[in-house]
Structures are given as C-alpha cells and as structure tokens.
Amino acid sequence: QVQLQESGPGLVKPSQTLSLTCTVSGGSISSGDYYWSWIRQPPGKGLEWIGCISHTGNSYYNPSLKSRITISLDTSKNRISLKLTSVTAADTAVYYCAALDYGDFLFDYWGQGTLLTVSS
C-alpha cells in the first residue's frame, strides 16, 4: 500500500518561491507504475491539477501554471518535490500529492494534503 506524505513551510510571503516535498512509502518512485502528481485546492474551491512527473523524469504541467512550476524526483530519498515561483495570495491552497496510474490515469493514492498560505 503506497502512502504519501506532503510537507512544506505552511506560510510563504508574496513573490517568494514555494517548495513542497512529498515522501513516498510502501513503494518506489522509480517503479514505473505511476506518474507522481501534485494537485491543489484553494479554500472552499475545487481541485486543480498542477502537474506530474514520470519515473524517467518526463514531466507534464498545467498550461496555466507551466511558467512557474518545476516538479522533480529525488530517488535517493524516494520523494517528489514541487517548486512554484512568484507566489501570490491566489496560490493559497491545500496541496496534495497523488499517484496517477500509468494506464488509466486514475489517482490511486493521495496524500493527506498540506495547507500553504501566501501572506506577508
């Protein structure tokens, strides 16, 4: 059973770069079974897909966020990272990492989410 755990600073100032980490247990991010994904949900709003990365490092991003996003793998620590530059209050959200199945593109596993607030 794959488990995902997000971690991050909780609070970031406007214009700074957001960095979040998702640690995976119960499976290897190098296995090739999943695209490792980030999704976010602003307070009281719907889900927004941010992007994903394959075990080979191929990444796909939401076009609306593409210019500000980097998703990367750290296979030595079995974790995935998200960097989002030039944050504003609109980036305040719960950020989830999730395992997106390679074949059906179904989110098989989700982390519990971490709240990130952008405020000065």
Add this chain to the structure above:
Amino acid sequence: SFELTQPLSVSVAPGQTARIPCGGDNIGTKIVHWCQQKPGQAPVVVIYRDSSRPSGIPERFSGSNSGNTATLTISRAQAGDEADYYCHVWVSNTVIFGGGTKLTVL
C-alpha cells in the same frame, strides 16, 4: 482547451437516486473517473474507467459515459453520501477536473 462542466449542487431525498452529470465535448470517447471528497479529507475514488467500482465502494454507486455526458449515479442515497464529487479525465497529457458538485441529502 478541453473543459468538464458539473452543476454546483445536486440535492436528493434519502433513499432516492442522485445523478451527477459531467459534461464535455465528446466525453464519451474519453475515460472518466469520479472521486468523492468529504470536508477536511483527501478525495477517494468511487468510480473509475467510466463505470468500474473499486473494492469497498457500495454497489449503490455506478457510472456511465456516452456522447457529451458522463454520469455518476448514487442509488438509495444516504446521509453519509453527502460530499463533493469530481469527475476527471486525461487529455493531451494533462489532467482535467470538473468543477465539482456538492451533493446534499435532505
């Protein structure tokens, strides 16, 4: 760009059938998944690949997909089914979510 349209809310009386539509251009040619999200929790898959049900999800949950509309159907609705429901698809190397539908059982 491809978009998925869901009603903001659907209401159903206990014991009745709720239907939550997910509209998109020729969505019937795509694979649709549905997840349920309760307050403060991460989403959970209730229907995958249009109409398949994961283990542990009651048979009351079913799905269909044809033409321009995919539909999540919840039969014999219960208070515990109150949640937000999202459809999503994979299109052009991106995940597209519907805006979500709040199901109220009253």
